[in-house]
Amino acid sequence: MMKTSILRQAAAARVALTARPAQVAFRASSRTLAFSRPSRSVAAVYRSTPSLRLYSSESAAEQPSSDAAPGLITRFEDLSRLNVHEHLVRAITQDMKYETMTDVQAMTISPALLGKDVVAQAKTGTGKTLAFLVPVIQRIIAADPDLARPSRGRKTCDNIRAIIMSPTRELAEQIGVEARRLCRGTGVIVQTAVGGTQKNMMLRRTRIEGCHLMVATPGRLHDLLSDPTSGIAAPKLAALVLDEADRMLEVGFKEELKNILDYLPDRTVVPRQTLLYSATLPKNVVGVARQFINPTNFEFVQTVKADEVPTHERVPQFIVPCRGFENIAPTLLELIRREGSSEGRPMKAIVFLPTTASVMTYSRIFSRLRYDDRSIPYIYEIHSKLAQGQRSRSADNFRQASSAILFSSDVSARGMDFPNVTHVIQVHLPRDRDTYIHRIGRTGRAGKEGKAYLLASDIEIPVARDRLPGLPIQRCTDLESASIDVSRASTLPESFTQIQQASDKVDYGMKQDCYRAFLVGAFTDLDKYELVTECNNLAKYTWGMDQPPAVPPSTIRNLGVTRGLRIADSPTPRYSRDGSYGGARDGRDGRGGRGDDFERMERLAENDGRRGARKPPPTF
Structure with a gap:
């Protein structure tokens, strides 16, 4: 037996960990997610x-x-x-x-x-x-010792x-x-x-x-x-x-x-x-x-000191409750513009998304936006579909930039050294508390200041309360795009129309992959019927589609619901790694679907005993 047993040390630590006082339960009237x-x-x-x-x-x-x-x-x-x-x-x-x-x-x-x-x-x-x-x-x-100097051997x-x-x-x-x-x-x-x-x-x-x-x-x-x-x-x-x-x-x-x-x-x-x-x-x-x-x-x-305040407690954290999935991209655009103009230093942000397909879709949308609006910082992306050379170039370019936005999956959440990151923005919930903390660790480094934002739809908020305990997250309600009911508003903020126009330029197959990934795997703790409605609203109000993307039968089986979904009966045209698309771009998956599909599905959902009108947003 070794005198200093690593196993005994860790076991003692776990015992000490379980002996901690119970964490304060979440209270709906609080302005913070947890205390x-x-x-x-x-x-x-x-x-x-x-x-x-x-x-x-x-x-x-x-x-x-x-x-x-x-x-x-x-x-x-x-x-x-x-x-x-x-x-x-x-x-x-x-x-x-x-x-x-x-x-x-x-x-x-x-x-x-x-x-x-x-x-x-x-x-x-x-x-x-x-x-x-x-x-x-x-x-x-x-x-x-011969290796102390360059050798030609x-x-x-x-x-x-x-x-x-x-x-x-x-x-x-x-x-x-x-x-x-x-x-x-x-x-x-x-x-x-x-x-x-x-x-x-x-x-x-x-x-x-x-x-x-x-x-x-x-x-x-x-x-x-x-x-x-x-x-x-x-x-x-x-x-x-x-x-x-x-x-x-x-x-x-x-x-x-x-x-x-x-x-x-x-x-x-x-x-x-x-x-x-x-x-x-x-x-x-x-x-x-x-x-x-x-x-x-x-x-x-x-090397963890008893009196050391970790990064995630030093960085101000905000959650932005968004009425629906369709509000999130416009809210992100509004947030980027506000923070980029109000801060005393250039904005350098990492935007984390839950799936590779969503990283690709969001980065294309915001790249199109920047084409018309140079006040938006340079856009880079890192995800698993990129070749290693492309990932390395994106990382190097973002690392050297004084102002830029990196759309990323969790591949860059841990260990990567990106200096002077001013903001970490998480779009939709991370898979667990540690992931949330790891992501925030990209800002507030080397003694510098930073901010962290989490953009989540109303149906994600109850899950956020359970998934992110013990964190000083404050509620942010001063972003206009977050709370608007798009289906009823007579006029919409400029951010909505600009997002929809930019989305129209993004390849249909890419948005279809994003839609499918959101349905299966990205939101495991949400009600499936509510999730389908949210994804359909995303396709209709954010991407400007006249009907939701078709999904293969395998998605139906994995999701376990059919209402509100459009089933594909033929292979979907694909796009290449660089985003170029090899098929129709009219958003109909080659089926010539009717423009009132959304309305018909919404009526069916309302008639379903398990579904009704969208629930009132939860309060904090």
């Missing part, structure tokens, strides 16, 4: 502690280390005292211009340089990347000395960029291997250039190591890093992590250092740690 805050009772510690707190939030700002333990190195220029090579120190202090270490850097670099395994619970945005790159690269150079791809695993392509690319900056004056070669890119091209480059440090997503790494023709091997592997371990398990890499161990050299034969970083330490992460960490030679580092 209670999780208790914070554990100070930052260097070694293992029986009162370890499971911390589920995303990171606060990058703050320099302020309460470091006596004797710890806290300035990068002092790394030479720990025998870090001068080329690395120069790269950090002169090229990157970093001076003072953050807590996680000060508390993990020293033990890692000594060769100890490290388990670190640290939030995103606290400088974890440099915390593991410095010791990993230094130990590569220490093992082969023979390059191979079967001499990998260190592997860094990251859960997403974007974060892996970001780590790779940082690693190359750090290795610029050395002979250490860094390669990045992620899904969504051409495997053969990556292998060709690696065979030509060689590889000492590989940054990879678990899926692509497993693919390379298990492929005997790839030539990728690590018989001398000396270091393994698991970054965002909890996120890797969340997105389904458990089996890959387990199998990757089978392709690595036995650490009892080839000694290997493991560094594991995670924002939370649930039981499954502890299980992974037990598989990868040497229990006789490791340090546990926890």
Whole structure:
């Protein structure tokens, strides 16, 4: 039995977590969605502690280390005292211009340089990347001093000395960029291997250039190591890093992590250092740690301070109740215009949507709007349907922009470093509380101010109360577009007509995919009949369609309802990855449907005993 058991630490934390006072129940008369805050009772510690707190939030700002333990190195220029090579120190202090270490850097670099395994619970945005790159690269150079300087010798791809695993392509690319900056004056070669890119091209480059440090997503790494023709091997592997371990398990890499161990050299034969970083330490992460960490030679580092206010409590948060799905896009446009003109700095916002199809649809609509209105910031998008090169370009362009809007699925919600984000806007409810918090973590970083908005329809509000407890969310009611009854209003705000005109330019197949995705999977906790009505109103009043998009029989089966839906009887024309459409654009799916389909379905819905007029909006 090891003296410092990771499992006991996490178990004690879970016990402490369940002992917290019950959270304050939601009250309808309140102007906030929730008042209670999780208790914070554990100070930052260097070694293992029986009162370890499971911390589920995303990171606060990058703050320099302020309460470091006596004797710890806290300035990068002092790394030479720990025998870090001068080329690395120069790269950090002169090229990157970093001076003072953050807590996680000060508390993990020293033990890692000594060769100890490290388990670190640290939030995103606290400088974890440099915390593991410095010791990993230094130990590569220490093992082969010739790598301290650029070399023209023979390059191979079967001499990998260190592997860094990251859960997403974007974060892996970001780590790779940082690693190359750090290795610029050395002979250490860094390669990045992620899904969504051409495997053969990556292998060709690696065979030509060689590889000492590989940054990879678990899926692509497993693919390379298990492929005997790839030539990728690590018989001398000396270091393994698991970054965002909890996120890797969340997105389904458990089996890959387990199998990757089978392709690595036995650490009892080839000694290997493991560094594991995670924002939370649930039981499954502890299980992974037990598989990868040497229990006789490791340090546990926890950098969450008892008096530290996390980002999601420092960033003002607002929920905007919208009468229906058809109000949300106009409300978003009104919000962007208001915040962009009222703030004292350029607006740089990330807009999160629940599905890839909705990301594509919204980004096309707002790109069309910007074509006529240059006051709207530049529009970028990131989602799983884009090729990796396109995703990387969007991320780089948004990162470098002073004013822009990034429409995104949750692929960029965690780990990505986008500086100076002023607003996070969530359109419709996130799938859970942690996702909501992770998204907010993209703003209010590095001590800067930020705002967070959640746009939700009235039928989502009761779910929001259950899904987002313990968060200081205030109600926002001063956006005109949010509360208008579109079906009865004689005149509508300009935002509605502009959204509808822009939507008319968006390919029908894209809107059809968005409609289907909203029906199945995106809103699992809503009444199905109300959901169909909301989606039909979206198609009618926002997209300007004379009838809702047709859905295949499989959607009917998955949804479990038929009333209000139009069933497709032929394959739907598709659009290409770049959004160009290969079929009819009249919104009728090639069926020549009648223009009164919406009205007929609405009458049927009203006659259904389970359906009636739209319910009054809930109050806060």
